[in-house]
Amino acid sequence: MTDLIPSSLAYNLNFLHPLLMWTLLGLSGYAMFLGIKAKKTRTADAETRKDLIKGQYAKRHYLFGSLLLALMVLGTVGGMAVTYLNNGKLFVAPHLLVGLAMTCMVAVAAGLSPLMQAGNLIARKVHVGLNMTVVTLFLWQAVSGVQILNKIWTSRAV
Numbered sequence: 001m002t003d004l005i006p007s008s009l010a011y012n013l014n015f016l017h018p019l020l021m022w023t024l025l026g027l028s029g030y031a032m033f034l035g036i037k038a039k040k041t042r043t044a045d046a047e048t049r050k051d052l053i054k055g056q057y058a059k060r061h062y063l064f065g066s067l068l069l070a071l072m073v074l075g076t077v078g079g080m081a082v083t084y085l086n087n088g089k090l091f092v093a094p095h096l097l098v099g100l101a102m103t104c105m106v107a108v109a110a111g112l113s114p115l116m117q118a119g120n121l122i123a124r125k126v127h128v129g130l131n132m133t134v135v136t137l138f139l140w141q142a143v144s145g146v147q148i149l150n151k152i153w154t155s156r157a158v
Helices: 006-013 016-043 046-053 057-087 094-111 114-118 121-157
Strands: none
Touching: 006 016, 006 057, 006 094, 006 114, 016 046, 016 114, 016 121, 057 094, 114 121
16 A cells, blocks of 8 residues: 555445446446437437437436446546555556446547437437447446456455
8 A cells, every 4th residue: 555545445435336337337237228219319200209208218328328428437537546545556458448448448439429429310310339349338338347346355354
């Protein structure tokens, strides 16, 4: 541990990143649900569309996507910071590299929003593809993250 923060606080910070990421995994599922509903709204017949518009799915999808982007960046940088504070280095391993790639993919997917709002179908398909890849990788990250937490937990007990 470094002398910058007390060891008990540094140890407890280890659990903030996984808690945030599990929350983001759940929010990602909800954002995906909203995106699917927004697509149904866009492609529905006039009568069905009238009912779906009331749900404001596109607006809510956009807002949750923005929240996910912000929290993903903060969670990624925060996880790296805690690892560095606790160990004096980062562990360049699949969990870190995949997490950085996911953060980049979420940023690119969010950056496609203006093109999608202008009706660009390719941007919409890339957005969906990136985000489906992110959710898939998120599930793998959850498993590898639990393995890392287990190592932290058991090393503390010794």
